[in-house]
Amino acid sequence: MFVKAGLKGKDRAKVYQDDIPESLGLVCASTYILLLILFIPFPFSRFLAKSTSEGLAATDFPHFQLSVYLSSVLSLLMATMLGFLDDVFDIRWRYKLPIPIIASIPLLLVYYAEQGNTNVIVPLPFRWLLGTVINLGPIYYLYMAMLSTFATNSINILAGINGAEVSQALIIALSVIANDCLYLPWTSTFRFRLPLWLLGGKAEIDVGGVWSAGMAHGSKELVERHLFSMYFMLPLVGVCSGFMYHNWYPARVFPGDTLCYVTGMAFAVVGIQAHFSKTLLLFFIPQIFNFILSCPQLFGIVPCPRHRVPRFDGQTNLLHPSTVTFEDKPPSQLATLVLRLLSAVGLTQLTTRPQDGTIIEASNLTILNVFLVRLGSMPEKRLVQTLIATQVTCNVLAFAVRYGMACLKVAAAPRSLLQTQLQASILRCRAFARQLSQQSAGHESVDSTSSAGADIGAGSSSTGTSTSRNSKTTHFGFKTVPEDEKEALVKGVFSNVAGNYDLMNDAMSMGVHRLWKDGFVSELDPGRRGALRCLDVAGGTGDIALRILDHARGNYYDRETTVEVLDINPEMLKEGRKRFKKTMYHNTPQVSFIEGNAQELELPSDTYDLYTVAFGIRNFTSIADGLKEAHRVLKPGGVFACLEFSKVTNPLLSMVYNQYSFSAIPLLGSILASDRASYQYLVESIRRFPPQEEFARMIRDAGFSTGGDFEGKGGSWTDLWGGIASIHKGVKL
Structure with missing residues (x-):
């Protein structure tokens, strides 16, 4: 129907140039608005009179809430109409930018008629200049009009590839719903405790009973605002999910500007009417960055x-x-x-x-x-997929900024328990840093004492070990343990998490670890050459091995390259074998699984072309010994490659990342794998791992060439996402 009406386009990023229906956002918008209209009686059902002849209980009916709802629907209708006109007439950008202001007029007029609040609480750092509260007056209405313009056009600007527009809208809508859930009421029969481990504290908040959601703190008004937001976001998620199926690569339909207009206006509606516009903007971090970048x-x-x-x-x-x-x-x-x-x-x-x-x-x-x-x-x-991963990561950071950075959060009076816990979480991170510094200083002193003795070997602070007259010790997370015990402890950790390893990696990194692993294997591409013999160490689940084989087959039709997956933990190897049973490589000589210790490889020297280790070397009892063994088993010209968590180079990102790591990851381990302790160790082991420069030196000390003066610039290592992870490489000469 749309093609016959001339609403069609061609996909510029495809070899084929078939006609594809365009402006299907009109169908989404129509379905969305129809659902909102059909839903109108339900929020107000408790105000219907008992007798059908009486109609509405006029004395109690909340006409204000109804007017807010109807004005919001009217704004969405206008946004749909204007978006469709844009699709049909292809309006130029200079005229397109102010169009959403017209659609927001019903919102602003109802807000004014109901004497909406234009006061703004000033963030703490600026109170010395502006005071606690400032009344913006007409400027606040201008801000709301600009919010609707930005929310609409920011999604429209960040478009042009299959699934881009609808995926942005879907992720932002889900983030708004997650934010709303923190404030919503629950029935008195449904009660649970909201753990504040996520924020680094030990306290918990009871959630359950009408108007008793943790973040609302008994405020009926807050709950009603976020219920209103949910009314508009839930059907939007449903519509976007259905449309994404058809718009995902390779797209069978195009959304047109109509979808961008209606989704952007929906976000503006809930941000304005539910009074959390500043929080909403935090969910638009990629769009804000893209808009600022596009301004020139x-x-x-x-x-x-x-x-x-x-x-x-x-x-x-x-x-x-x-x-x-x-x-x-x-x-x-x-x-x-x-x-x-x-x-x-x-x-x-x-x-x-x-x-x-x-x-x-x-x-x-x-x-x-x-x-x-x-x-x-x-x-x-x-x-x-990269865009989606960026959007998800930024929205996770938005929650961390909104609820985790107490020093920048707008204060309310009286202070809530949550705010107190937020500050406590920051103090906890600082305490971790002090503890780490003191432990490092203590081990340096032990090392210097040990080196003075005639019969004691020197300890290596770079590998996290120290020596004494009786035994050698190392670090298991933040704990100091005898070196001969660490292997058993690490085995225990990965035996516990093996069954949920991939699930937890996805939950902890929002799927970003998959992009890192894809990039890791792509960076190791040697070009078209003969079959390679590869050794993937600490690769029990087979993630890297599968990518190496797929890359060789897909790019060079190589069916001769082999990968031997070595892991010290039989449970992890079991998961890897289970995964490979579902692939074309099962029962072929291209992949094999070996149980073994990376520091004492029972493998011949000068054998392998490539040695890989991804997110595993930090668990070695002695990193130096593991590197020496890697050098031994590689052929001359063979490549050592390591993907590992590293030291974040940006101070602000480091603060947010530390907060997320120490608070959220153990909590996710507790919820998804019922094992908080193992995931606490995983976080602590990341902090104990040497920074990029020191690890590069250790690789060179093992006999590898790493690129020398080009470290950090494509030579010895490459930082990913500001240093959250790094790829290290070395060549055996």
């Missing part, structure tokens, strides 16, 4: 082509950064300054004229092109 092109400083979507290469089936060219007219001084600044921080890729350095080409300023500049060309499906 949106406002004419840098030329803006009609389409800024990534460029498709039909021969390789990969997406590359799309570009804007300056061959006919050189960029202005301001444009040159902006582009060179963005290039310096890695947000755009420049091509310059060799003779005078003039910019002749630059990648377009969008977050999708940034992904391609920073991570390299990739298939369209991988690009949208």
Whole structure:
């Protein structure tokens, strides 16, 4: 029907150029609004009179709440109409940006008629200048109008690949629902305790009974606001989930601007009417970044082509950064300054004229092109997966900022137990840092004492070991244990988590670990060559082995490369064998599983072309011994490659990451695997692992060449996501 009406398009990122129905966002918007209209009687059912002849109990009926609901639906209807007009007439960006302001007029008028509050509580750091509360007056209405404009257009700007628009809307809607659940009431028969381990405290909040949700603290008004938000978000999740099935790669339908308009307006509605617009903006971190990055092109400083979507290469089936060219007219001084600044921080890729350095080409300023500049060309499906992973990670960080950074959180009076626990969690992280520093200082002193004795070997602080006159010790997380006991303790940890290992990795990293592993294997690609013999150490579940074999088969039709998976834990190997039974490599010589100790390999020397270890080397009793064994079993020219958690280089990210690691990960282990202690160890073991520079030195000490002066810049190691994880490489000469 849409194709017959001329609402069709072609997928620029596909080899085939079939007509694909466009503007299917109209179907989503119509279904969504119909559900909201059908739902109108239910929130107000308790106000219906007992006698059908009496109609509504007019004296008690909350006309204000009904007017808010109806004005919200009216704004969504207007957004749908304006979005569809944009699809049909292809309105230019300069006229498109203010359109959502028109759709927000019903919201703003009802807000004004009901004497909506325009006071804003000032964040703590600025109270010395602005006081505790400031009345913005008309400026607040301007802010709400701008919020609707931003929420609508920010999703529309970050588009152009299959599944991009609807996946953003779906993740943001789920985040809003998760936020609402913290405030909602529960029936008196449904009670549980909300653990604040997530925030680092020991206290718990009882949740259960009407108006008793933990974060609402007995406020009926707060509960009603978030119930209103849920009324609008739940059907939006349902509609987006259904549409995502059809819009996912390879897309069979396109959403058009209509979907962007209606989803953006839905977020503006709940942010304004439920009074959590600042929290809502935290869920738009990728969109805010993309908008700020796009401003030079949106406002004419840098030329803006009609389409800024990534460029498709039909021969390789990969997406590359799309570009804007300056061959006919050189960029202005301001444009040159902006582009060179963005290039310096890695947000755009420049091509310059060799003779005078003039910019002749630059990648377009969008977050999708940034992904391609920073991570390299990739298939369209991988690009949208990267976008989804970024959106999920940013929304997790949004919760950490909103509820975990007490020093920036707006204070309420009286202070709640939750705020007290938030501050306690920050103090707890600082205590961990002090404890770590004191332990390191203590071990340095033991090492220096040991080296003075004639009959005692020197300890190695880099591997987390120290020596005494009687026994050698090492670290098991933050605990100091005899070295000969650590192997059994580590075995116990991974025996406990083996059955839920992949589930917990997904929960802890929101699936990002899969992207890291994909990138790890891709970076090791030696190009077309003969079959390789690979050893994957601490690889019990077979994640890396499977990726190596798939990469060799998919890129080079290689069916001769073999991978031997070695792990000290039989339970992890059991999980790996179970996984490979479902693959084409089962019962083939391409993969085998070996139980063994990485520090005492019972394998011949000079045998393997590639030695990999992913998220495992930090659990070695002696990292130095493990590296020496890796060097021994590799052939000359063989490559050692390690993917491991590392030291976060950005101070703000480090603070948020530490808070998440020590609070959320053990809690997730407790909930999903019923094993808090094992996941507490996993977090602590990450903190005990040497930083990038020190680990690179240890690799060189084992006999590998690591790239020398190029460390941190593609030589010895490559940081992932600000140093949360790093890829280390070394070559046996």
